[in-house]
Amino acid sequence: MVEPALRARVGGMHAWPAEMAGYAFGWWERGGAPRTGSSGKGVRQALAVLCAEAAGAPARAAVDGAVAVELVHTFSLLHDDIMDGDETRRQRPAAWKTYGTGPAVLAGDALFALAFEVLADSPGPHGGAAVRRLSRDMADVVDGQADDLLFEGRPWTGPDAVPVDAYLRMAERKTGALLGCAAALGALLAGAPGATVDALATAGRQLGVAFQAVDDVLGLWGDPAATGKPVHGDLRRRKKTLPVLAALAAGLPASRELAALLSGPGPLDGAAAARAAGLVEEAGGRAAAMAEAHHRLDRARAGLRAVPLAPEPAGRLLTLLPFVVGRSL
Numbered sequence: 001m002v003e004p005a006l007r008a009r010v011g012g013m014h015a016w017p018a019e020m021a022g023y024a025f026g027w028w029e030r031g032g033a034p035r036t037g038s039s040g041k042g043v044r045q046a047l048a049v050l051c052a053e054a055a056g057a058p059a060r061a062a063v064d065g066a067v068a069v070e071l072v073h074t075f076s077l078l079h080d081d082i083m084d085g086d087e088t089r090r091q092r093p094a095a096w097k098t099y100g101t102g103p104a105v106l107a108g109d110a111l112f113a114l115a116f117e118v119l120a121d122s123p124g125p126h127g128g129a130a131v132r133r134l135s136r137d138m139a140d141v142v143d144g145q146a147d148d149l150l151f152e153g154r155p156w157t158g159p160d161a162v163p164v165d166a167y168l169r170m171a172e173r174k175t176g177a178l179l180g181c182a183a184a185l186g187a188l189l190a191g192a193p194g195a196t197v198d199a200l201a202t203a204g205r206q207l208g209v210a211f212q213a214v215d216d217v218l219g220l221w222g223d224p225a226a227t228g229k230p231v232h233g234d235l236r237r238r239k240k241t242l243p244v245l246a247a248l249a250a251g252l253p254a255s256r257e258l259a260a261l262l263s264g265p266g267p268l269d270g271a272a273a274a275r276a277a278g279l280v281e282e283a284g285g286r287a288a289a290m291a292e293a294h295h296r297l298d299r300a301r302a303g304l305r306a307v308p309l310a311p312e313p314a315g316r317l318l319t320l321l322p323f324v325v326g327r328s329l
Helices: 004-011 015-025 044-054 059-082 097-098 100-122 127-151 163-189 194-221 242-249 255-261 272-281 285-307 309-325
Strands: none
Touching: 004 015, 004 044, 004 059, 004 100, 004 272, 015 059, 015 097, 044 059, 044 163, 044 194, 044 309, 059 127, 059 163, 097 100, 100 127, 127 163, 127 309, 163 194, 163 309, 194 242, 194 272, 194 285, 194 309, 242 255, 242 272, 242 285, 255 272, 255 309, 272 285, 285 309
16 A cells, blocks of 8 residues: 555655666666666554554555655665765665765655645645644654764763663664654554554654664674675774674673774774674674564553554554564664
8 A cells, every 4th residue: 555655645745766776676777777676664654554443443544654754764764874974774875875965865855745744635634733743843854863863973892882771762763763653554544543643653753762772782693685785884984883882881801992992093893893892792792683572562552452443453563562672684
């Protein structure tokens, strides 16, 4: 249901941003030749549709919400790859490497604007509330991304170091807000009571933190064939991620060696990055990140069980949650 509506909306854009958007979605190559391969996991689409059904409405009620969230998610990827300097996305060059920085920014802007148009055009009485929800949650995404970028300039140790709880608050906004928005839009467009919308949004946010924790683990130890990114890529860039921050906070000898390694001059080469990854694991960073992911999944489950939902779609929502922790590990 969602992909045909998404493709139709993208097809109505200016041809050049539409080509770049389709490239970012994984639908085609540069120039528009069809592509076979991964076009993303569809977690946000699934959340929106299942939450509408859990609220007692037909799945189709959530299609505009699912499309809007998918549009802003891809907008965020286009811009994040530029801000982070990530050159690959889904096993091929990122859009900015293929089309250039300016054009990729333009494509992201077009998707962002289109998302709000989709919700504003949504039939029924809930389009205005849906626009307000997306606007508020996207403001949280921007706040989270701002903190993530600011964290890069902070030291690894000392009073100005980034504590784990600050990182988790950032992750709830940067990653969790959009998953929470997907869940909320599905329920909202279904006409669910406010308490149900809020409970599903909270569950989605908890799922988002779990998603980010696992993403951080994959950024250090994931198989490049599955993640599409180089091994130890986050460490080579000295990116502050949950496993690293948890390892540094452990106060072990491996934590101190890791801090010294990360605080050294110049980029980490392959051997240094591999050593850093070993120290993170030795200091418990990997285990701590996965424990946090499972803890957040438990909180998401509790949120889903806190309000009355239709049993079958609620069961499918609960089945979806472990996928976030188990993917590509």
